[in-house]
Amino acid sequence: MRTRVLSLVLALGAALGAALTVLGAGPAQAAGYRYWSFWQSGGGKWTYATEGPATARPSDGSVNGFRFSVSEDSGDSAQPRTAPDFEAICGRTPPKDDTKRIALVIDSGTQADAPEGETPPASRSACAQVGKDATSAEALASVAKPLRYNSEALLCAISGYPESGCGEQVATKPKPKAKPSESAASASAASKSGSDHKGGPSVGLIAGLAAVAVLGTAAVWQSRRRRG
Structure with a gap:
């Protein structure tokens, strides 16, 4: 007993x-990815692009945005912090025959999203005047070289930022x-x-x-x- x-x-x-x-x-901490997200304008707002910049072919008057951040998925991805305003970016660039004007917003994100030891460059806007058949990637390359891609054609760096890494997995902030x-x-x-x-x-x-x-x-x- x-x-x-x-x-x-x-x-x-x-x-x-x-x-x-x-x-x-x-x-448990959630996992996210550090990468450049690609955005397109629609109704004066940013919309997460449904295709990559290497295949997208924007028309004259379009606005494309790129934002560097740590995100869990597309629904969680941070938008560019500058509004998609074509006139504000390209209004002073006159149209030319056989070309199109693409307004670009390049937002390098915050220090919290930067890789260790790196500082994000200041965000900026630029007006790319490219051939009528140019892709978003070609428009970006005309104003923000050097670009860096990985073997899967994922955009890894714009204007050399970040210096290394490409879509690496990181722990998201609590x-x-x-x-x-x-x-x-x-x-x-x-x-x-x-x-x-x-x-x-x-x-x-x-x-x-x-x-x-x-x-x-x-x-x-x-x-x-x-x-x-």
Whole structure:
């Protein structure tokens, strides 16, 4: 009998340790990619391009944008921070026969997205006047050399930035922590309800219940031992 009760105590203790380990573990960091995203204008807004700059053939009066950032996917990708305004960029460039004018916005991003040891160049705009059949990549090359591509034709660098790397995977930055007052309020609410912010039992509540169960079982075992 004593052996059976002792086994139960040990099992409950192990369950408590496992619960604290699982609940105390932090969320895994999401993976993102550091790269130049390609954007096109539409209705005065930026739209993520559905094809690469090497195949896109914009018409005269188009605006193309390039933004360097760390993004998890196209829906999470940062847009160029300059509005797609053709007149503001190309308004002073007169049209010529057999050419087209493409307004380009080149946004090198922020220091937080830069590779270690590098500083992003200042963002800039330029008006590319190229042949009527030119691609977006050719328009970009006319105003922002040198460009660098990898073996899969992925655009890796504009005007030499960044110096190395191409679409490498990096850990995305964690979301900002709640303010101290917000954290205190959340902790107070969780304490009163006996649950965490996701609606499940809190670590403290589970630990308390498991500890009570372990101590209660131990007390029963001790009482029976004395009687015996």
